[in-house]
Amino acid sequence: MKYLIETWGCQMNSHDSEKLEGLLLEQGHEPAAGMEDAELVLLNTCSIREKAVHKVYSELGWLREEKKKRPLLVGVAGCLAQQEQAALFKRAPHIDFVLGTMAIQQLPALVERARAGVRRVIDTGAYLDNHLFPPETARRGSSAKALVTIIEGCDHACTYCVVPTTRGPERHRPFQDVVAEVRGLVAQGYREVELLGQNVNSFQGGCSFAELLDRVAELDGLEWIRFTTSHPMNFTPALARTLARNPKVAPFLHLPVQSGSDAVLRRMRREYTVAQYLERLGYLQGGPADLCLSTDFIVGFPGETEQDFEATLALLEQVRYDQSFSFIYSPRPGTPALRLKDDLPHAEKLRRLTRLQARQTELTLASNQKMVGRALKARIETEAPLEGGHWLARTANWKNVHLMAPAGRRLPFRELVDIRVTGAGPHFLRAEAV
Ligand code: 5AD
Ligand code: SF4
Numbered sequence: 001m002k003y004l005i006e007t008w009g010c011q012m013n014s015h016d017s018e019k020l021e022g023l024l025l026e027q028g029h030e031p032a033a034g035m036e037d038a039e040l041v042l043l044n045t046c047s048i049r050e051k052a053v054h055k056v057y058s059e060l061g062w063l064r065e066e067k068k069k070r071p072l073l074v075g076v077a078g079c080l081a082q083q084e085q086a087a088l089f090k091r092a093p094h095i096d097f098v099l100g101t102m103a104i105q106q107l108p109a110l111v112e113r114a115r116a117g118v119r120r121v122i123d124t125g126a127y128l129d130n131h132l133f134p135p136e137t138a139r140r141g142s143s144a145k146a147l148v149t150i151i152e153g154c155d156h157a158c159t160y161c162v163v164p165t166t167r168g169p170e171r172h173r174p175f176q177d178v179v180a181e182v183r184g185l186v187a188q189g190y191r192e193v194e195l196l197g198q199n200v201n202s203f204q205g206g207c208s209f210a211e212l213l214d215r216v217a218e219l220d221g222l223e224w225i226r227f228t229t230s231h232p233m234n235f236t237p238a239l240a241r242t243l244a245r246n247p248k249v250a251p252f253l254h255l256p257v258q259s260g261s262d263a264v265l266r267r268m269r270r271e272y273t274v275a276q277y278l279e280r281l282g283y284l285q286g287g288p289a290d291l292c293l294s295t296d297f298i299v300g301f302p303g304e305t306e307q308d309f310e311a312t313l314a315l316l317e318q319v320r321y322d323q324s325f326s327f328i329y330s331p332r333p334g335t336p337a338l339r340l341k342d343d344l345p346h347a348e349k350l351r352r353l354t355r356l357q358a359r360q361t362e363l364t365l366a367s368n369q370k371m372v373g374r375a376l377k378a379r380i381e382t383e384a385p386l387e388g389g390h391w392l393a394r395t396a397n398w399k400n401v402h403l404m405a406p407a408g409r410r411l412p413f414r415e416l417v418d419i420r421v422t423g424a425g426p427h428f429l430r431a432e433a434v
Contacts, residue, residue, distance in 0.1 A: 001039040001073070001115070002032035008055060009046025011228055012167075012196050013078055015138070015147040017044045019104055020077060022137035027108045039071065040111065045078035047162050049330035056080055060092045067094050073114050075099060077107075079166035083333065085124045100124030102152075102168050104133060131171045135181040144381040144394070144414045145226070146190040150178050150205065150212065151197035156231055158258075159269045159337040160298065160329060167198055172205035175212050179219070186221040191414055192250075192379060194226040201227075201234040210238040217248040223416060224250040224379070224396060232257065232280050233271045240283035243291070251288035252398040255281070256296035260315030261308035264301050267340060274315060281319065292322035292367065292397040299356060300349030301329045302340035309352050316359060322367040322397075324360050328353050361426045368399060368424035375434065377416045378403065393419065393431070400428035409433070 003024050007017040020042060021031075032038035041063060046052040056076075063074050076088055077099040084091070088098050096114040098121070099107055106123040113121045131152040140146055153170040154163050182193050193216070203209035209227075216225055225248055232255055243249050255277075259265050262273045272280075284291065297312060316324070328349045331338055378393035378401045385391050391411050393401040403419060405411055411433060423430035 001029045001111075002037055003029050003040040003042060004032045004035060004038035005042045005044060006059065007044045007078075008052055009044075009048065009079065011147055011194065012149070012152075012198065013044055013046055015149060015196055016078065016101070016104060018138045018140050018147070019133055020044065020107055022139040023105070023107045024111070025139055026137060027111065029111075035066075040073045040075065042075040042077060045076060045080035047079040047083050047166060047332070049327060049332075051330070053080055057092070060095070064092070064094045073097070073111070075107075075110065075114070077101070077104075079162065082124055082166040083162060086120070086122055089120045089122075095120075097121035098124065100126075101166055102126045102128075102130040104130055126168055128171060131173050132177070135177070135184065142383065144379055145192035145194050145224075146182075146185045148178060148181055148185070148193050148195055149173065149197065150195045150200060150209075151203050154198040155202070156199065156233075156271065157269055157336075159267065159340075160301065160332065160335055162332045162335060163198055165334055170199070170202060172203055175206045175215060178205065178212060179215055182216050182222065183219055186219055189414060191221065191223040191416070192226070193222065193224075194228060196228060198229065199231045199234060201230045201236065201239055208236075208238065209234075210236065210242040213239075213242050213249050214246060217246050222248060224248060226250050226252065226398075228254055230255055232277050235280045235283070237283045240287065243284065244287040250396045250398070251291040252294070252396070253284070253291065254294040254296075257315065258296060258298050259301065259304070259308065260312035261304070264304055264308050267303060267337070268298070268301060269336075274311070278318075290395075290397045292399070293319065294323045294398075295319075295321050295325075297324055297326040297356060298329050299326060299352040300344055302337060302342040302344075304329075304344065304352075313356065313359065316356065316363070320363055320367075321360065323364050324356075326353055326356050326360070365424065365426040368426065368429055371395075371399065371421045371429055372424050374421045376419060376421070378419045378431070379416050380411045380413050383413045390430075391433075393417070395429070401431050402428050403431050403433055405433040 045056045073096045075097045082100040097110045103123045153168040155170045201209045382392045390402040393403045419431040421431045
């Protein structure tokens with residue numbers, strides 16, 4: 001069959017899609033050129049916020065019409081599948097199969113059954129070896145960096161979050177498997193990897209996360225290692241030291257804080273106070289000069305007062321994050337925060353979000369402007385220049401670069417080139433290849 005996979009959500013979902021695609025190829029299917037000639041559409045879904053779920057249902061609505069016109073198998077995988085399970089068939093009876101996040105390797109069996117005419121095929125079992133997926137099966141796209149799972153699941157219990165339900169408890173890959181996979185990727189030409197997990201720094205696959213970074217960094221030919229994502233309570237001095245000392249660990253840290261108010265953090269069950277969070281950031285002192293810090297914020301959490309929100313703004317001012325992602329609290333099914341009274345008008349939540357984001361844009365612009373005039377290295381992330389004539393590249397500290405090169409000069413995809421930064425906006429740096 002000709003397949004099409006649509007992906008929403010985080011890096012873990014993107015990488016799961018690479019695994020799902022590999023399984024379909026091994027089963028003899030082939031990629032469709034577009035929706036028109038797809039015979040199997042697989043939606044790899046996200047359910048972190050209501051908006052993500054809406055997008056999936058709206059796509060499903062569209063597919064229902066497509067199915068009236070021609071034979072088409074529709075499968076739903078990912079976090080919404082794990083969360084809703086068989087209830088999805090009630091909501092969208094034209095779904096042929098549902099595949100949970102911990103049952104990825106069951107995809108070929110599900111496709112086979114659905115193809116044979118079995119209706120409402122489902123596997124949302126908790127296969128506790130899901131993270132031991134055979135690395136050679138994953139089919140990576142043409143990205144500059146390779147995504148590598150090191151840990152799946154989450155043992156924290158933030159009151160707003162679906163992830164402990166949709167991704168299950170923590171399961172760690174043996175470090176030898178991770179190192180072997182990255183060695184193979186380097187042999188294929190990758191120079192950069194991103195180690196993935198819902199909470200990478202609680203890794204315990206035979207060594208600590210800091211030790212894993214050092215072990216992966218020993219591989220010749222590998223240039224940068226990134227990782228995402230981290231819970232502040234598992235951020236250790238050892239990890240901060242590795243960030244500071246190991247030149248292959250890219251100087252970028254995403255450490256979600258969520259709120260600057262202790263009262264809100266307590267209701268979120270984040271397990272830290274603002275002071276404890278700042279103490280952990282303090283481990284980074286003396287670290288790399290170019291280190292960029294990133295975070296996530298939730299605004300309008302139930303009971304968030306104006307003072308609570310001001311405390312979040314104050315924290316933003318104190319840390320001066322280089323970038324942040326912020327969201328209005330979205331009530332999620334099955335989460336403990338549903339029981340909290342949430343009576344703040346939406347317009348007020350939106351006002352807070354807009355204020356936070358406007359200030360972050362200024363801080364990001366200032367952070368980018370500091371790079372102007374610098375000579376540094378960036379990795380080429382496109383195989384050809386874009387329409388504007390520039391190439392896309394990325395600095396070690398995760399800044400987007402619009403890179404100009406003299407006409408006719410081809411820049412090497414996936415490799416590092418020397419650049420000089422000539423300008424900065426809030427979303428990217430402008431630079432020229434030297
Ligand atoms: N509502 C809004 N934002 C959420 N996030 C997680 N759950 C919710 C929710 N229910 C945000 C957090 C997290 C990021 C991945 O998504 O900020 O760090
Ligand atoms: Fe979305 Fe979270 Fe699932 Fe990733 S783990 S797909 S962000 S719900």
